[in-house]
Amino acid sequence: QKEVEQNSGPLSVPEGAIASLNCTYSDRGSQSFFWYRQYSGKSPELIMSIYSNGDKEDGRFTAQLNKASQYVSLLIRDSQPSDSATYLCAAFRDTGRRALTFGSGTRLQVQP
Amino acid sequence: DTEVTQTPKHLVMGMTNKKSLKCEQHMGHRAMYWYKQKAKKPPELMFVYSYEKLSINESVPSRFSPECPNSSLLNLHLHALQPEDSALYLCASSRSGTRGQETQYFGPGTRLLVL
Numbered sequence: 706q707k708e709v710e711q712n713s714g715p716l717s718v719p720e721g722a723i724a725s726l727n728c729t730y731s732d733r734g735s736q737s738f739f740w741y742r743q744y745s746g747k748s749p750e751l752i753m754s755i756y757s758n759g760d761k762e763d764g765r766f767t768a769q770l771n772k773a774s775q776y777v778s779l780l781i782r783d784s785q786p787s788d789s790a791t792y793l794c795a796a797f798r799d800t801g802r803r804a805l806t807f808g809s810g811t812r813l814q815v816q817p
Numbered sequence: 818d819t820e821v822t823q824t825p826k827h828l829v830m831g832m833t834n835k836k837s838l839k840c841e842q843h844m845g846h847r848a849m850y851w852y853k854q855k856a857k858k859p860p861e862l863m864f865v866y867s868y869e870k871l872s873i874n875e876s877v878p879s880r881f882s883p884e885c886p887n888s889s890l891l892n893l894h895l896h897a898l899q900p901e902d903s904a905l906y907l908c909a910s911s912r913s914g915t916r917g918q919e920t921q922y923f924g925p926g927t928r929l930l931v932l
Contacts, residue, residue, distance in 0.1 A: 737919055748907055748923040749860065793859055797919045804873055805921060807859035 708732050709796050711808035719816050724781040726811050728794030731775065735796035735806070738770055740779045743791045743810070752792070753779065784815045820844070821924035823908050829930045832898060838927050840891040840908030849891040850921060851883060852907040860907055866891060867913065898931045905929075 709730045718724045726740075737756050741749035753768040755761045755777065761768045767780040777796075781788055794808040821842045830836050840849065848867045852860035865873035866885040874883075880902075882894040891908055905928055909921040 739920065741923075746905075748905075748926045751920065751922060754920050802873065803919070804862055804865060805919075809859055 707808070708806045709794055709808035711792075711794050711811045713809055714812040715814045716811055717814045717816060718784050720784060720786060722784050722815075724784045724788065724813055724815070726779040726781070726792050726794075726813065728777045728779075728808050729775055730777065730794075730796045730806075732796065732798055732806070733775070734798040734800055736799045737797040738768070738777045739795040739797070739805070740766075740768060740777075741793040741795065742788075743793060745791075749793055781813075784813075786815045786817050789813055789815045821908055821910055821922055823906075823924035823927050825927060826925065827928045827930075829932065830895065830898065831932050832900075834898075835894070835896045837895065838893040838906055838908075838929075840893075840910075840924055841889055842910040842922075842924075843889055844910065844922075845888075845912070846910035846922075847888060847913045848911045848919070849885065850909040850911075851891070851893050852909065852923075853902075854905045854907055854926075864893075895929075898929075900931050903929055903931045 711728050739754050740752045743749045755768040755770045765782045769778045791810040791812045793810045795805045824839045851863040854860045863877045864883040869885045884892040905926045907926045908924040911921045
């Protein structure tokens with residue numbers, strides 16, 4: 706079992722719709738979670754970080770964390786073609802091996 | 818400012834060459850990271866430096882040699898690489914590795930081709 710799992714996609718949504726990206730993690734020592742966006746050939750760009758259960762909103766982006774279910778999600782409202790990219794979910798554990806573990810990424814395609 | 822810079826942007830090297838990748842940040846971050854990323858795969862951690870000391874080496878072959886000369890600089894020395902080492906090499910930094918300060922910011926990467 707991978708430590709951080711994501712559906713590889715592609716997830717295709719029409720322009721203006723809500724895109725919902727999901728991620729599960731297996732290591733209960735993970736306490737911090739991150740969403741990165743990566744365009745083809747470019748480096749990952751931080752979109753959101755979340756540490757506590759519940760929702761965190763930033764503009765068109767909302768991250769959700771449920772530690773009991775070991776589930777993290779990212780909602781993108783009013784999706785734009787420029788949101789088309791691979792979204793990487795990452796978990797950081799606070800003890801022991803302190804390093805980010807990435808999921809394999811979900812490719813999002815926003816259709817104009 | 819969350820800028821991490823990396824040089825060079827592109828590098829082509831033969832299997833007998835020695836080259837170095839450079840990474841720099843001026844955000845006062847005390848943790849720096851090297852990742853390797855192959856096409857359509859997530860970044861794969863190679864090394865972590867925390868307060869200029871190597872804290873994680875993910876069993877990387879010795880043909881990759883990291884160096885952290887000071888808190889702002891991170892180098893990756895390359896020697897006798899193989900074609901399968903061709904990849905995007907990413908540097909990242911964070912304030913530290915402690916909780917709440919581990920948000921990592923990535924540089925633009927060095928695209929390496931080994932012939």
